[in-house]
Amino acid sequence: MDIMNIVNPILSIGGLGVVFGAGLGIAGEVFKVEEDPKIGEILEALPGANCGGCGFPGCGGLATAIACGNAPVNGCPVGGAACAEKIGAIMGVEASASDPIAAFVKCGGTCEKAKDKYEYFGIDDCNMAVQLAGGGGKSCTYGCLGLGSCKKACAFDAIEIVDGIAVVDKDKCVACGKCVSACPKHIIELLPAKKKVKVQCSSKDIGKNVMQVCSVGCIACKICEKNCPFDAIHVIDNLAVIDYDKCKSCGICANKCPKNVITGKRPTPPAQAAPKAEAPAKEEAKAE
Numbered sequence: 001m002d003i004m005n006i007v008n009p010i011l012s013i014g015g016l017g018v019v020f021g022a023g024l025g026i027a028g029e030v031f032k033v034e035e036d037p038k039i040g041e042i043l044e045a046l047p048g049a050n051c052g053g054c055g056f057p058g059c060g061g062l063a064t065a066i067a068c069g070n071a072p073v074n075g076c077p078v079g080g081a082a083c084a085e086k087i088g089a090i091m092g093v094e095a096s097a098s099d100p101i102a103a104f105v106k107c108g109g110t111c112e113k114a115k116d117k118y119e120y121f122g123i124d125d126c127n128m129a130v131q132l133a134g135g136g137g138k139s140c141t142y143g144c145l146g147l148g149s150c151k152k153a154c155a156f157d158a159i160e161i162v163d164g165i166a167v168v169d170k171d172k173c174v175a176c177g178k179c180v181s182a183c184p185k186h187i188i189e190l191l192p193a194k195k196k197v198k199v200q201c202s203s204k205d206i207g208k209n210v211m212q213v214c215s216v217g218c219i220a221c222k223i224c225e226k227n228c229p230f231d232a233i234h235v236i237d238n239l240a241v242i243d244y245d246k247c248k249s250c251g252i253c254a255n256k257c258p259k260n261v262i263t264g265k266r267p268t269p270p271a272q273a274a275p276k277a278e279a280p281a282k283e284e285a286k287a288e
Helices: 004-031 037-045 058-067 080-091 149-153 178-182 207-213 223-227 252-256
Strands: 101-105 159-162 165-168 188-192 233-236 239-242
Touching (some): 037 058, 037 080, 058 080, 101 165, 149 159, 178 188, 223 233, 223 252
Antiparallel strands (some): 101 188, 159 165, 233 239
């Protein structure tokens, strides 16, 4: 057998490999995209939580967006002000302070205040329970089921189930939004953390039906709307909704709400005591 019949194909294939490799190398140099070195610096300054709370696919996505000018330097809710300051220095801009936000559960229907249709026995998971008749055991179809899907989704231990409903610790919450996505009832919302006034209800049923299933549900009476001096709260679809661009957290709506649906109630100032009547002037002693 002629050995060249084996050598020639090997050499041919090897030669083609060299040619194609060289071509790919040249193409790589011609079409390569230079990465902004700031991306790596920003990525190093970020906390690396990859929670998605910034609205981008992880810290890498946010770093690229910041470097390209498509996201603010304070776009990371986890890193906070310290992280924003570092990134601002990298980008050569001043990091403006932003109002912190935190998750808020729009339901106050605890075990004593909200009725149940039936007692649920099953997996402690809201997404499983909501598949059952009526959307779970709670009589209010909008109410928190309290089975902890949001708690499991939170990587920062910021949610606890207390008396049948989810409660958020705003000091631990980083506004990553995982609990918002995990809740099948869609009753968790990211709201300004500094604002004390919030509507702790999600029901859009008419008032009569709300009162039958929950003692702390919004009945759409519009008392809050009528008493707000800043036009910051309106009843929409049978539910009070706050415009936080207008809200001054005065607490008037919370104090006026007959069902205690709105948080941020202000203490009633003590009644002032009526002024004492002045004692009648003593008659001047008669001259002897």
